[in-house]
Amino acid sequence: MKNKRNILKVIIVLLIIDVALCVYGFVNSNNSKKSSTATLSDNVNTTAKTTIDTTTTSPAKEEPTKEEPVKKDRFEGKKLVIPKDIPVLCYHAFGDDKSDLFVTAAKFKEQLEYLKNNGYFTLTIDEFSDYILNKKPVPEKSVLITIDDGYLNNYQIAYPILKELGMNATIFIITSGVGDNGYYMTSAQLVEMSQNGIDIGSHTTNHQELDKLSYAEQLKIAKDSKADLEKIIGKPINTFCYPFGKYNQDTKKAAKDAGYSLSFNLGGGTADLNDNPENIDRVAVLGKYDMNKFVSLLK
16 A cells, blocks of 8 residues: 555656656746747848948949040141232122122032142131131141122022032021022021021121111121021121122221131132231132133132
């Protein structure tokens, strides 16, 4: 009997120990899971923080720098000189009309081809201005081509030939004539030419005989025509041309006061460094001239 009691006590003790071990194991298991979960959570947070920090500190992509177009040097490879004078040719109209002011398309092309084939270089108005005002060198055998009035045939006949041969010219415009009238050029045509090797200058508002007007009247005409053309082509207008080649001292002063840097007459000579900038000489090219006469104008 005593032995049975002892065995029962032992069993009870073992059961208590077993229960205690189970409880201990369960508690430890929960703690381990919590620790593991906390560690995983910390790792996730750390990774997230690292990702955010990396995104924040990444340098922004730089936009590629846009390069400005390089302006072509038209004088590159040319022999440059400061000539004592430069021929300035003056045309008016083009076509088959019998008037001396008209030069046929065939004759105009022949004249330009002569210039090109014999080494002549057609200047822009800015290049010519630099020669006159600043004594800047220009290519040997330079020439300035000018056309007066702004007739529609300038656009229809002269302009395509100039473009074909890669040559420059300056057209002096009577501003009251500009429009879709079938006789003078339109604003759109002036803009197109001014963007393709043709310079634009003023030839007054209505081809007035300036030498018969007061200084105030001449100044207004010079200013108004300048403003009109600048509004049309969106570029400064710095050159002026006297109608009929007529002028007086007031005319030259008015042109200068209106803001023109050069003004042209029709005096029949070549332009040289001794010319007054308000009185640049030109020679007229007439329809009746043969090639020998044309060549003589260049000398």
